[in-house]
Amino acid sequence: MAERLIVIGGDAAGMSAASQARRRRGRNDLEIVAFERGHFTSYSACGIPYWIGGLVPERDQLIARAPQTFRDEYDIDVRLQHEVTAIDLGRREVVARDLAGGGEVRAGFDTLVYAVGATPRLPDWARSGVAGVFGVQTLDDGAALRDWLEAEPRPRRAVVVGGGYIGVEMAEALVQRGLDVTLVERGEQPMSTVDDDMAVLVAAAMRGVGIEIRTGVEVTGLTEQDGRVSAVVTDDGPLPADVVVLGLGVRPNTALAEAAGLPLGPSGGVQVDRRMRVLGVPGVWAAGDCVETLHRVSGLPVHVPLGTHANKQGRVAGINIGGGYATFPGVIGTAVTKVCELEVGRTGLRERDAHAAGFEFVSVVIESTNRAGYYPGARPMTVKLIAERPSGRLLGAQIVGWSEAAKRIDALAVALWNGMTVDDMTALDLGYAPPYAPVWDPVLVAARTAVDALAAHSR
Amino acid sequence: MAERLIVIGGDAAGMSAASQARRRRGRNDLEIVAFERGHFTSYSACGIPYWIGGLVPERDQLIARAPQTFRDEYDIDVRLQHEVTAIDLGRREVVARDLAGGGEVRAGFDTLVYAVGATPRLPDWARSGVAGVFGVQTLDDGAALRDWLEAEPRPRRAVVVGGGYIGVEMAEALVQRGLDVTLVERGEQPMSTVDDDMAVLVAAAMRGVGIEIRTGVEVTGLTEQDGRVSAVVTDDGPLPADVVVLGLGVRPNTALAEAAGLPLGPSGGVQVDRRMRVLGVPGVWAAGDCVETLHRVSGLPVHVPLGTHANKQGRVAGINIGGGYATFPGVIGTAVTKVCELEVGRTGLRERDAHAAGFEFVSVVIESTNRAGYYPGARPMTVKLIAERPSGRLLGAQIVGWSEAAKRIDALAVALWNGMTVDDMTALDLGYAPPYAPVWDPVLVAARTAVDALAAHSR
Numbered sequence: 016m017a018e019r020l021i022v023i024g025g026d027a028a029g030m031s032a033a034s035q036a037r038r039r040r041g042r043n044d045l046e047i048v049a050f051e052r053g054h055f056t057s058y059s060a061c062g063i064p065y066w067i068g069g070l071v072p073e074r075d076q077l078i079a080r081a082p083q084t085f086r087d088e089y090d091i092d093v094r095l096q097h098e099v100t101a102i103d104l105g106r107r108e109v110v111a112r113d114l115a116g117g118g119e120v121r122a123g124f125d126t127l128v129y130a131v132g133a134t135p136r137l138p139d140w141a142r143s144g145v146a147g148v149f150g151v152q153t154l155d156d157g158a159a160l161r162d163w164l165e166a167e168p169r170p171r172r173a174v175v176v177g178g179g180y181i182g183v184e185m186a187e188a189l190v191q192r193g194l195d196v197t198l199v200e201r202g203e204q205p206m207s208t209v210d211d212d213m214a215v216l217v218a219a220a221m222r223g224v225g226i227e228i229r230t231g232v233e234v235t236g237l238t239e240q241d242g243r244v245s246a247v248v249t250d251d252g253p254l255p256a257d258v259v260v261l262g263l264g265v266r267p268n269t270a271l272a273e274a275a276g277l278p279l280g281p282s283g284g285v286q287v288d289r290r291m292r293v294l295g296v297p298g299v300w301a302a303g304d305c306v307e308t309l310h311r312v313s314g315l316p317v318h319v320p321l322g323t324h325a326n327k328q329g330r331v332a333g334i335n336i337g338g339g340y341a342t343f344p345g346v347i348g349t350a351v352t353k354v355c356e357l358e359v360g361r362t363g364l365r366e367r368d369a370h371a372a373g374f375e376f377v378s379v380v381i382e383s384t385n386r387a388g389y390y391p392g393a394r395p396m397t398v399k400l401i402a403e404r405p406s407g408r409l410l411g412a413q414i415v416g417w418s419e420a421a422k423r424i425d426a427l428a429v430a431l432w433n434g435m436t437v438d439d440m441t442a443l444d445l446g447y448a449p450p451y452a453p454v455w456d457p458v459l460v461a462a463r464t465a466v467d468a469l470a471a472h473s474r
Numbered sequence: 475m476a477e478r479l480i481v482i483g484g485d486a487a488g489m490s491a492a493s494q495a496r497r498r499r500g501r502n503d504l505e506i507v508a509f510e511r512g513h514f515t516s517y518s519a520c521g522i523p524y525w526i527g528g529l530v531p532e533r534d535q536l537i538a539r540a541p542q543t544f545r546d547e548y549d550i551d552v553r554l555q556h557e558v559t560a561i562d563l564g565r566r567e568v569v570a571r572d573l574a575g576g577g578e579v580r581a582g583f584d585t586l587v588y589a590v591g592a593t594p595r596l597p598d599w600a601r602s603g604v605a606g607v608f609g610v611q612t613l614d615d616g617a618a619l620r621d622w623l624e625a626e627p628r629p630r631r632a633v634v635v636g637g638g639y640i641g642v643e644m645a646e647a648l649v650q651r652g653l654d655v656t657l658v659e660r661g662e663q664p665m666s667t668v669d670d671d672m673a674v675l676v677a678a679a680m681r682g683v684g685i686e687i688r689t690g691v692e693v694t695g696l697t698e699q700d701g702r703v704s705a706v707v708t709d710d711g712p713l714p715a716d717v718v719v720l721g722l723g724v725r726p727n728t729a730l731a732e733a734a735g736l737p738l739g740p741s742g743g744v745q746v747d748r749r750m751r752v753l754g755v756p757g758v759w760a761a762g763d764c765v766e767t768l769h770r771v772s773g774l775p776v777h778v779p780l781g782t783h784a785n786k787q788g789r790v791a792g793i794n795i796g797g798g799y800a801t802f803p804g805v806i807g808t809a810v811t812k813v814c815e816l817e818v819g820r821t822g823l824r825e826r827d828a829h830a831a832g833f834e835f836v837s838v839v840i841e842s843t844n845r846a847g848y849y850p851g852a853r854p855m856t857v858k859l860i861a862e863r864p865s866g867r868l869l870g871a872q873i874v875g876w877s878e879a880a881k882r883i884d885a886l887a888v889a890l891w892n893g894m895t896v897d898d899m900t901a902l903d904l905g906y907a908p909p910y911a912p913v914w915d916p917v918l919v920a921a922r923t924a925v926d927a928l929a930a931h932s933r
Contacts, residue, residue: 027913062848062908076848079913322913323906344901351905360905389521389535419878422911425904426884432902433892442803443891445884446810446819447782449521452881454486454538454781 017046020336021109021124023099023271025051026058027322028303028329029130030085035333037089047091048122050111052098053155056082061322063157064181067164068188074161077154094120102127102275104296126298126336129272129285130329133265133304133320140236140248141261147244148237148259151185163258164192170257171195174247176234178205180352182262183217186226187355189260197227197254199234199247208350209413210365212380213399216415220357229254265320267305280307282318289342291332300336302328309345312363312410312431313372319346348411349428351421360424363411363431369401376401376410377468383457385419387449394418398461400427400437407436407469412461419451426458437465476505479795480568480583481550482558482730484510485517486781487762487788488589489544491750494792496548506550507581509570511557512614515541520781522616523640526623527647533620536613553579561586561734563755585757585795588731588744589788592724592763592779599695599707600720606703607696607718610644622717623651629716630654633706635693637664639811641721642676645685646814648719656686656713658693658706667809668872669824671839672858675874679816688713724779726764739766741777748801750791759795761787768804771822771869771890772831778805807870808887810880819883822870822890828860835860835869836927842916844878846908853877857920859886859896866895866928871920878910885917896924 020036022029033047049056057080065071085091096114103109108123135150147170149160164170173189175182178200186198198205198221204214205221205228218228229251236248237259246253267284269277278294280286284307286294291306293299304320306328327343334341349362369376378401386393396416403410412427414420430440440462447454455463479495481488492506508515514537521536530536541552555573562568567582594609606629608619623629632648634641637659645657657664657680663673664680664687677687688710695707696718705712726743728736737745737753743766745753750765752758762784769776786802793800808821828835837860845852855875862869871886873879889899899921906913914922 059846059848059908059913061906061913062846065849065908070850071848321906323904323915326913327901327918342901347903349903349905351907351910353907353909358910362903362905387518387521389518389530390524391529419881421907421909422878422882422905423884425882425915425917426888428903428905429885429888429892429894433888433894435888435892442786442801444806444808444821444887445782446808446821446881446887447520447780448810448812448880449518449524450812450880451810451817454518454520454785456782456884458884 017043018125019046019048019123020126020128021122022047022049022128022130023109024130024132024303025049025056025093025095026060026130026132026303027325029128030057030080031326031329032128032130032300032302032333032336033091034085034089035330036336037091039334039337039339042090049085049091049093050097050099050109051093051095052114053153054095055154056080056085056093058154059322060153063151063154064184064188067157067161067185068191070191074154074158099271102271104275104299127300128332129277129293129299129301129305130303131268131271131305134268135261135265136263137261138234138263140234143237145237145239145244146242147257148261150261151181152265160260172255173197173258173260174199174254174256175260175262176247177262177264178202178207179262179264180206180208180350183221183354184352185260185262186221187224190224190226197229199232199249199254200228200230201233203230205230206354206359208352209359209361209415210399213397213413213415216397217354217357217359220355224355265304267318269305272305277301280316282307282316284318289344290335291328291343300332302332308343311345311347313368315372317346319348321350347428347431349424351424353421356417358416358418358421360414360421361412362424362428363409364401365411366401369410374403374410376403377465377472379461379464379468381457381461381464383460384453385416386451387453390449392418396420396457398457400461400465402437402465402469404469404472407438407466409435409437409440423458437462437469441466476502477584478505478507478582479585479587480581481506481508481587481589482568483589483591483762484508484515484552484554485519485589485591485762486784488587489516489539490785490788491587491589491759491761491792491795492550493544493548494789495795496550498793498796498798501549508544508550508552509556509558509568510552510554511573512612513554514613515539515544515552517613518781519612522610522613523643523647525616526620526644527650529650533613533617558730561730563734586759587791588736588752588758588760588764589762590727590730590764593727594720594724595722596720597693597722599693602696604696604698604703605701606716607720609720610640611724619719631714632656632717632719633658633713633715634719634721635706636721636723637661637666638721638723639665639667639809642680642813643811644719644721645680646683649683649685656688658691658708658713659687659689660692662689664689665813665818667811668818668820668874669858672856672872672874675856676813676816676818679814683814724763726777728764731764736760739775741766741775743777748803749794750787750802759791761791767802770804770806772827774831776805778807780809806887806890808883810883812880815876817875817877817880819873819880820871821883821887822868823860824870825860828869833862833869835862836924836931838920838923838927840916840920840923842919843912844875845910846912849908851877855879855916857916859920859924861896861924861928863928863931866897866925868894868896868899882917896921896928900925
């Protein structure tokens with residue numbers, strides 16, 4: 016009889032694991048069953064803001080592979096609208112509720128992949144059940160929000176709570192749909208994925224497209240009218256709202272894991288080794304937004320929910336389950352975001368992260384351009400580097416620019432990945448041509464400036 | 475009495491060296507004299523095609539720092555139109571001809587920087603003195619070409635000889651000016667800076683803007699009418715031409731160096747150590763397009779004339795002359811070019827270079843997109859990787875794409891610089907967001923494909 020692999024969660028991590036396992040093991044060797052609570056498999060959650068905003072016209076464009084594809088081409092028994100409610104490690108079985116048909120399914124496994132993603136952080140005031148309040152974590156969430164925006168009475172005023180990248184992207188999407196948008200952020204700046212001195216550039220671009228930004232403001236409740244949200248209540252007064260979008264970040268979805276006794280780390284995610292095996296639980300694997308991973312710069316465990324990691328981790332788990340060998344060696348916190356006209360990239364540690372991790376460092380910010388200054392279309396680009404002192408090792412980098420800026424972070428990410436010092440980096444052979452860079456690439460200018468800052472510190 | 479530094483050549487390398495030396499040593503400690511044959515200092519030769527094509531309207535936009543700036547702000551005695559005709563190492567003096575005023579100058583030096591750049595390769599047929607034939611190595615060359623294009627009778631038909639990146643950029647510039655342009659290339663494809671399988675994409679884009687490409691064709695001579703060029707004669711028949719632009723590459727300008735007995739390496743350039751000291755000649759430094767440098771991947775000496783290297787090398791020489799410490803650790807052959815709508819990037823070794831250097835390798839080519847497939851404006855991007863076998867070490871990479879493609883080569887350049895294997899690269903934490911990349915970045919897809927190719931080879 017074939018072994019059975021059960022996958023809990025049918026998005027990027029789970030379905031990558033399932034399909035990689037299938038590539039290496041045929042159906043007579045391995046039966047694969049995937050339970051997914053929602054209506055979709057393998058979709059781009061990161062694309063939801065663009066669908067809401069209208070840049071991506073059709074929901075199905077966000078779906079990388081439909082359930083039927085997995086059934087037909089990968090021989091994976093995908094069960095949609097099946098919510099796993101318990102994992103019994105002793106009996107090696109899971110219990111799932113059929114949300115559509117009703118009833119309960121029990122299924123035994125030899126191997127289990129836990130890939131249930133993350134859940135939006137919900138403050139108490141958001142749990143009231145008032146209509147018109149939305150997270151945007153899943154495609155089902157996005158569909159509900161879109162329906163609300165298109166139904167009568169048409170929402171006119173939106174409040175986005177939280178200025179992380181999801182909040183910022185959603186604020187822009189809602190402006191694109193013609194709503195009046197206010198973004199409420201508890202901290203000093205929205206776009207807290209970069210340091211405040213860089214985030215201030217982003218805030219200016221957001222205001223430029225008409226987003227009202229309220230910083231240093233805490234949301235304390237909601238008011239409603241006829242069961243629909245009518246305002247967000249803050250410590251600075253009420254903000255009228257016909258729709259509220261939550262961008263307060265997410266936490267690993269570990270309710271099931273915790274109940275089953277899987278180990279959770281300090282970041283709150285499931286603990287795994289670099290082959291994505293759950294620590295100390297033979298035959299059980301985990302991947303994606305529910306796991307904890309190593310930050311290679313700080314050396315600390317972190318929770319970094321991001322589609323690209325989920326895909327890689329799922330693939331690694333699947334290769335290993337299939338009998339191959341693959342590892343996920345951790346992350347360095349690279350992220351890119353488009354905010355209105357602006358491009359934002361970051362990698363490694365922000366100043367606050369570097370402090371928290373105990374590093375001493377210098378940080379420098381330089382202004383340059385994306386192209387040679389004389390070449391048409393040259394736009395400003397700001398580069399920030401954070402380097403350990405006295406070693407000079409790069410700890411983090413941030414880029415904000417108006418064009419062709421975001422993906423420049425990749426060169427810095429690879430430098431960081433390899434433990435380069437800013438001194439080494441001044442010699443890097445980066446691409447130069449007037450349409451693409453000044454003769455001194457902004458990255459090199461930043462590295463030189465960091466070297467000078469280190470020297471000034473050592474005097 | 476102050477020591478005297480003489481700099482021969484007033485472009486990027488020479489003036490970087492001079493100004494860095496000045497920053498560290500005052501005028502009472504170091505007198506600095508720079509001889510420049512032409513009319514300009516520190517200009518962007520790489521920008522000449524865009525000035526010719528009209529994208530950059532004014533010549534002076536290409537000048538980073540004018541001679542008067544060096545005189546006023548750096549206390550450097552810049553002598554334009556002074557051609558150094560001899561270096562006497564025994565007497566430690568140079569002889570310069572005053573091209574404007576006439577006469578000869580002799581000047582002693584304690585320290586010498588040789589930074590005379592490169593000269594275009596001129597086949598015999600181009601030496602005839604027929605009017606209307608131009609190289610585009612210096613701003614003076616560019617000015618002469620532009621004058622020719624604007625004088626009566628207006629040239630209508632252009633032939634560009636040589637399909638390296640200068641030839642390709644010039645062909646596009648001449649099309650932008652409204653000329654009928656034919657590019658003649660001896661090899662199988664223009665854009666030989668990348669392998670033929672990538673260059674074919676570039677050739678298609680060039681044809682798309684109306685450039686006629688004649689490959690496998692050798693130029694053998696010129697015909698003239700009233701002293702003006704009238705056609706280029708090839709082994710495949712004549713090509714009518716009112717103007718001919720040479721893009722046959724350049725060689726290090728070493729006539730003076732050779733006469734003075736400076737050591738030349740196998741690539742033809744002046745041999746220097748990593749502090750940019752001429753090997754075995756105390757007090758003499760060299761930098762820029764006239765020197766030979768280490769290719770860090772092949773381990774072989776190469777001649778790579780490029781403004782970004784010239785600036786770095788000049789800076790290194792100047793810091794060392796100034797009493798500091800800096801090194802130039804070599805190049806890895808990174809280059810980016812805009813060709814019509816297309817963006818081209820390369821780093822490391824092409825297949826032919828890898829063969830020549832004695833490597834065994836696999837090469838893979840993958841197709842992806844610059845953005846998530848569903849995001850508006852997603853365009854194709856082709857990535858090629860060359861990896862040593864069996865080690866998997868990256869040897870080279872090439873990217874051709876329609877948008878936001880060229881500078882992606884930097885991430886690969888940094889990976890190559892650090893000696894990464896393609897297996898290591900599959901785990902790289904690169905920036906992901908739908909406007910900037912598919913969830914599997916093209917670089918990661920290429921690395922995975924290369925891993926598979928290596929595995930297939932080892933079976």
